[in-house]
Amino acid sequence: MDLKNMMSKAQDKAQELTELTGNASQTVSEMLDELNAALPVMKALGFSVQDLQVGMGFLPEVKAKLVADADNINVRAIDDMIQKKSEQKTLVAVLKALQTAYNLRNQLGDLGLRVIEINATLGIPPKISIGFVKPVPAGAQSLAAAVA
Numbered sequence: 001m002d003l004k005n006m007m008s009k010a011q012d013k014a015q016e017l018t019e020l021t022g023n024a025s026q027t028v029s030e031m032l033d034e035l036n037a038a039l040p041v042m043k044a045l046g047f048s049v050q051d052l053q054v055g056m057g058f059l060p061e062v063k064a065k066l067v068a069d070a071d072n073i074n075v076r077a078i079d080d081m082i083q084k085k086s087e088q089k090t091l092v093a094v095l096k097a098l099q100t101a102y103n104l105r106n107q108l109g110d111l112g113l114r115v116i117e118i119n120a121t122l123g124i125p126p127k128i129s130i131g132f133v134k135p136v137p138a139g140a141q142s143l144a145a146a147v148a
Contacts, residue, residue: 031062031122038091041081046072047118061123070116070132075102094120094128101130 032054039049051065082095098118105113113132121127 031060034088034090034122035062035064035120037088038094041085041091042066042094042118045074045077045081050117055123059124061121063119063121066118066120068116070105070114073098073102073116075099090120090122090126093126094118097128097130101132105132 046068047066048068049064050067051063053063055061055063078095078099082092085091085095098116101116111132112134114135115133117131117133119127119129119131
């Protein structure tokens with residue numbers, strides 16, 4: 001293979017990589033738009049964003065962790081939000097997962113799980129996980145802050 005062929009192939013690969021990077025950036029931008037559209041509703045329900053991560057690779061993804069006091073969530077309001085925001089597919093998926101999680105929690109009874117965490121991964125494929133956890137004791141928070 002001569003130098004001219006090698007240079008041509010290298011330029012082709014560089015062009016493909018540039019197109020792939022552009023597509024990944026566009027995909028992440030669309031995912032962030034979906035997340036931004038969902039956040040006001042989640043905030044209205046009592047959630048705050050605790051963590052946000054953006055991953056760029058062959059399959060880009062956006063991860064967000066939202067937390068709230070589980071006892072302060074108005075579960076009945078979730079049905080209304082699903083109806084009002086039915087065009088926002090990501091939001092509706094999160095809200096339906098939230099309903100399912102509360103139904104399971106109610107069946108188990110009081111286990112002292114007072115914090116709810118939503119871990120949403122917007123990517124291919126999207127993933128939503130919801131967990132109930134016990135609150136971190138106040139002394140443990142102070143210790144963690146001192147160590148950091």
